[in-house]
Amino acid sequence: MAEEESLELEVSDEPKSKKKLILFGSIAAVLIVIIAATLWLLLSGDETAAENSGGEAVAEVKASDKREAFYAAMPRPFLFNLPGNGRTRLVEIKVQLMVRGKDDDVLIKKHIPLIEDALLTTFSGADVQKLSTLAGKDELRLLALLNVQNTLQPIIGRKVVEKVLFTGFVMQ
Template sequence: MAGKDNLNLGGDAVEVEEKSGGKGKLIIILVAVVVLLGGGAGAFFFLSGGDSAEGEEAVEEVVEEAPKVPLYLDMEKLLVNLEHGGRTRYVQAEMQLMAYKQEAVDQATRDMPAIRDALITLFSQQDFAALKTIEGKDKLRADALIAVNKSLGLAPADGIQKIYFENFVLQ
């Protein structure tokens, strides 16, 4: 008999009808599901590192790599006189201080008289002719940044990061 088998179970004959391919397809589907679940679980543990403490460190690293948001502090206009060629000249500058830490901005706001004093002293020592060049302005900006952080008593990493001239007039 094609498609039927006789089984003898303890003397009783039982006929079992075979379905062509039904069991084979079910086994293939089950194996595929098990392989996919195992692969997914393996990928999860591999990518997560398996340890929750390491996972927390990875999250902290991502937070530290987030772009920093600059904070700006507007300074009042600075007017300084210089001696150049026997004549009195003037330097007028409007600046913005930039930091990434709110604490640095708060301290700079509180210590603004000390910052202004340090900058007036620095600006009054400059060579008027040098300030007409881009290089002279860049050097003054770098020196001003050092003077500001020194007057705040902060390391550059914790203090003011940049100084921007918004207006710079030589007269």
């Protein structure tokens, strides 16, 4: 009789382990499907949203991305003083502008004095505390890009500069 009880216990454990295996397998399958669906929506949703919103602007960006990138270096670095924390800091920034296509490169070189003025105005209004951090430098770079684009927009009629790049940055 003791042997029968032990056999019955062993037989009854097998269906529970099979049920656990099926349960864990189904949970794993559901998680894989959810992860795959989420990745598919995230990766395909960006293209669809970009195509649906601002059709002409997106088409212009896609057309400009196909052209070769040119980098127009400013002829001299920007040197300026910034007051902060009881002492004045000397800052030197070397800048290059990224444009698309040879025609835009020629346009940028034609308007270098105007671009230098816009950049110097932007840089001299910076804060020493912000320039000490990477986020502050990124914010200054974005502000410089917007200022250059807004300065050139009335003259050229479109946004020519795609990026402002800091190729040298020294603060003493």
